[in-house]
Amino acid sequence: MNFLQRGFFRLATVLLLARCSQAKTVTLDFNVTWVNANPDGLHERKVVGVNGQWPLPVIEVDKGDRLIVNMYNGLGDKDTSIHWHGMFQNGTNNMDGPSMVTQCPVPPGTSMTYNFTIPQNGTYWYHCHTDACYPDGYRQALIVHDKDAYFESMYDDEFTVTMSDWYHELVEDIPFIRVENPTGAEPVPNSFLFNDTVSNTNIPVEAGKTYLLRLINIGAFVAQYFYIEDHTFRIVEIDGVYVDEQEADTLYIAVAQRYSILVTMKNSTDKNYPIVTVADSVLLDTISPTLQLNQTNWLEYNSSAAHPEAVMKVAIASDLVPYDDFKLVPHDRMALLPDPDMTIEVDVIMANLANGAGYAFFNNISYTKPKVPTLYSVLTSGDYATNAEVYGEYTHPFVLEHNAVIEVILNNQDTGSHPFHLHGHNFQVVxxxxxxxxxxxxxxxxxxxxxxxxxxxxxxxxAYPARRDTFVAPPQGNFVIRFVADNPGVWFFHCHIDWHLSQGLAMSFIEAPKEIQKQMSLTDSEISVCKAADISYEGNAAANIEDLLDLTGQNKQLPWLPAGFTAKGIIAMVFSCVSAFLGMAFITIYGISGIKQQGETSQVVEREDM
Known part of the structure; x- marks a missing residue:
């Protein structure tokens, strides 16, 4: 190392120490309980609140901060967890949050502390990741401020906007995976929310100023179009990745996706302008006449001026033409990764299993949670951790070598679109x-x-592919993504439509398992959570600690339907069976009511014949 290199190294070290010294620790206490809310003004229901409040608190931190959240599950009747959506969790894979992937679910009356450093920047969110729980309200924005963002000096103020679908019933009370729904038609929401209310939200602005709007779809199912009447905007971030400014007038924001946009105000205060969000009705199997698909909120230049309702640009939302996120160029100019060391090709399939209900599959495997969290299997399986068999067939595991270039080819054989999310990484969309x-x-x-x-x-x-952590597969189309396996951990890859995740549309990436073992070990607090939940914390996917390659007793998906059954055939078979059962029941009851007299008469006749 020459003099100049030593000097540069010292300067870099000083700058790094200076930045670290500016970082702070943000500590939050979350008492997670049920509260009542009526966000759309149509139906009051119980929702998951924090510290007796709903909506949940927006978490705001600075890049480099340490975030500590002490979560107590006070729900009384539900397990829970927190996933920090988009956080890489470098070295803290056990803080990622998906139950039975990186932790045991936290049962009622139990606590868990999430503790990790945030080296990233941009727009994220947090949500429950245990069963199908976040549609019940357990979700909110997580904002990471960055004073070094290239666009930091280009705006005067910022606002966070969340959009979501909303159901009037608890997820557990909405019938979905059942024989009466063999096609797997997703439950249609009762309304759509803008910043956790139904409409009439004003964002106060001043003429001539520029604002950063952080847009997050925290819904469970439906993508939404976004535009502002008579305004264009500049896209500067997607899913935490800064991109070169691109002018646009309409966005398509699937569930779990985020955009940051710069919007420059007009110089006049004569009127206020509708902010329009429109649900993608193509995703909906049926649409009630009372379901309001489009919402109007406003850039409020003048509180005394009129607040006009939006005039839809088109007759139906699917005719809107949004900006194509594939065209965005990352501001850091990260080049296309080289040819992959490992290629994973999967087909998305929606089909029926033996109970007649609809399920979702990657290559005929419907994700079924293991008996031991997959991360804990890594930590307790020694040299067997590099063998994918340990993690069970139905977690659909792939073991990735450290620092390998991974390519995922996804062929969507379903007629619906799917927003796929990868934990622990953003990926190049190639x-x-x-x-x-x-x-x-x-x-x-x-x-x-x-x-x-x-x-x-x-x-x-x-040459410089867009990067994000959630990307939409077109109906019956395909996509290809690439990433480097440089973040040891167990990372979930799944459709972020929560109904589809509950149907099994997920798989597991076990990335550099021997490195995971070097980085962490099971803690007493993690073991205590598992014990409280009555879940095994060591061994393979079947909780076998003696023979790690013996998966006897692992959780499995249901058997397949016999060949030739169709959705209509399933319904016909079910109702035929029901009719047959009822018929036999009536015959039995009728027969029992008169069997003695009929039996005696028969015997007499037979004797006479003899």
Missing amino acids: SRTPSYGASFYDFADGDPVAYNATENPSSSFP
Whole structure:
């Protein structure tokens, strides 16, 4: 190392220490309980609150801070957890939050402390990740401020906007995976929320100023279009990744996706302008006449001026043409990753299992949670941790080598779109067919189109691909993503439509398991949570600690339906069985009521014949 290199190294060390010394610890206490709320003004219901309040608190931290959240489960009747959506959790995989993936669920009357450093920047959110719990209100924004953002000096103030779908019933009370719903039609929401209320929200602005709007879809199912009447905006961030400014007028924001946009106000205060959010009705199986698909809120230049209702640009939302996120260029100019060391190709399939209900599959495997959290299997399986068999067939595990380039090819054979989320990483989006815009639904009514490397070779991939952590697979289309396995941990890859996750549309990436073992070990507090939940914390997916390759007793998906059964056939079979059962019951009851007299008469006749 020469003199200049030593000097540079010392300067970098000083700057790093200075930045670390500025970081702070943000400590929050969460008492998670049921509270009542009526956000759409149509129906009061119980929701998951924190410290007796709902909506939940927006968490705001600075890049480099340590976040400590002491969570107590006071729900009384439900397990819970917290996933910090988009956080890489470098070295703290046990803080990621998905139950039975990186931790045991936290049962009522039990506490868990989440403690991790935030080296990232941008717009994120947090939500429950135990069963299907976050649609009941356990979700909110997590904002990481960054004074070094390239656009920091380009705006005067900022606002956070959340959008979501909303149900009037608890998730557990909404019938979904059942034989009466063999097609797996998702429950249609009762309303759509903007900052956890139904409408009429004003964002106060001043003429001529520029504002940063952080947009987050914290819903469970429905994507939403977003635009502001008579305004364009500049996209500067997606899913925590800064991008070169791109002017746009409409966005399509799937569940779990985030955008930051710069909006410059007009110089006049004569009027206020509608902020329009429109639910993607293509996703809805049925639409009630009372369901309000579009919401109007306002950029309020002048509180005394009129607040006009929005005038829809098009007749139906799917005719809106949003900006194609595939075209965005990351501001850091991270180049296309080299050819992959490992390629994982999966097909998305929606089908029925033996109970006649609809499930979701990657390559015919419907994710079924193991008996031991997968991370804990890594930590307690020694040298067997590199063997995917340890993690069970139905967690759909892939063991990734440390620092390998991973390529995932996803072919969507379903007629619906799916927003897929990868924990622990953002990924390069290197291919998607078809693209956003007018062609996005091109394949929905035809045959599925799988990725074809000959027609779309890696030489055609972008030089600087967009990166994000949640990306939408088009109906019966495909996409290709790449990332580097440089973050040892167990990372979930799943559809973020919560109904589809409950149907099993997920798989597990066990990344650098030997490195995980070097970084962490099971703590007494983690073991105590498992014991309180009556869940095993060591061994393979079947909780076998003697023979790690013996998966006898592992949780399994149901058997497949016999060949030839269709959705209509399932319904017909069910109702035929029900009719047959009722018929036999009536015959039995009728027969029992008169069997003695009939029996005696028969015997007499037979004797006479003899």
